[in-house]
Amino acid sequence: MRTLTDADTGVAHRHLRPPSPNMKGLAGASFKHEHLAAILEERPHDTFFEVHAENYMGAGGPAHRALENIRNRHPLSIHGVCMSLGGAQPLDADHLNRVRDVCNRYEPDLVSEHLAWSSHSGAFYNDLLPLPYTQDTLSHVCAHVEQVQDAIRRPLLLENPSTYVTFASSSMSEPEFLKAVTVRTGCGLLLDINNVFVSTTNHGYDAKTYLDEFPLNAVRQIHLAGHTRQQDTEAASLLIDSHDAPVSDAVWALYDEVTARVAQIPTLIEWDSALPEWKVLWAEVVKARQRMDGSRPSPMGGRADVC
């Protein structure tokens, strides 16, 4: 049998920029395909983008074209949302391989996951479910973080979650728990300040006290996002981590407190639903950058600048 044309089964080689050695002081945004045309037109610079790892686990297609476009121009953060690090069951080996493959394909500058769980007994619940903070759960989380770090050959950043319940069985606070994970595994932390505000409001704690306890020296990235305010059936305030609105004034104020203590931490504006036009999201990015820089004028510009 002779071959007239070979089926090309190899993955095409693409030229990706090398990982940027330093993302210090950058502010960025969630990358959504709806914004690609505007981003290519506006040519923002000195910024970075973040994507959910799971959206780029298909073999090929337009989603990868879009992300290659972004990756060739900007540093990239890969944010996993369903590794289930906080579960007692072994990590899904197939999913771990997919995360590794996405990291190999796009050479991200930062890789993060949540302190949460999503899967149990073969079902995936598509939410960041909470866990009690105990010595038992600490052992599982540390083992899982180490497994991920071994697979992706990079430090993982672990993100503090938004939570709506706590557990009577917890024996340590969330900041204590996260600090213990960093000490045992060498991972970094992704401090989501909106999550801090949502969780502490929901549980009747003080956000500043939480931040005082938080191991800020391990923070390698910050998330800011919008939330929704509701009332529960007892008329108590209930905040929902909805990622569908501008960052609230209260969260900006906490951000100012954090940036006064740890400088130039790459900061990302998350916006995942009820997407605004790119310029609205970009204005939030510029605001983060200006606050990070304090009174220094922002070097970020528009398309008239030479990249």
Next chain:
Amino acid sequence: MSANTHHANSQTSFQANFVTGLLDPDAGIPDDVHAPAGASVMSRYNVYRNNVTVSLINALASVYPAVQRITGVDFFRAMARFYVRAKPPASPLLFEYGRQVPAFIESYEYAQQMPWLADVARLERAWLDAYHAADLSVIEYGVFAELAPDLLGSLRFTPHPATRIVRSAYPAVTIFAMNRREAPVSPICSTDSEDGLVTRPDHEVLVSKLPPGGAVFLSRLIDGASLDVAVSEAFTDTPSFDLQVNLAGMISAGVFIGVTYGES
């Protein structure tokens, strides 16, 4: 039993308790969950219930937008809620979720008046699979040009991983095309059966209507039959089968990525 095994079991049972109520509105609140004084622990746990169900319904709506447009949002979300509770996803990849929706629609009591709806769902599922398929170059007309005519019948083709064929006893392709975008719909008077071909020759997913006999012809080629066998079966199925039209359509749609000839 080692201490670690014991710990793993106790956390597994905590998780089992926590998930029991997530998709079951009648289940109670798991032990151990807590809310501050003056707050409702049920309201707090219900946030997770709501997140799980709503996000999975939204995931199905993004896989099946034309079905949702046809049925209306309320009908779709009610149907999707039944599906989510019966078949939560096994994989964290939500673009893989909902493969059984077409079969679910066929058995769904309230969808019996729309017998073509399941086939529209099959086209949407095929569309999304094509969207995420690997990037491979398709063959072009040139492959036939240098070939001695006596070798043509022995050609065998390698399908592009995006390629899907959806056969329908209804005008499912027309209905699909009309409802995939936000544009006015017009009444469809046809009761013709339609066979859909889903491909991705470049970066865009294409959904086209196959000419008569085309589904049998391409299905046999995709299964690995030689060209002469596929042509013969297409003529048996459809005496009016037009080989030139089908070959031209097959090449321009990008059904195949490779071709071989000679003995298999």
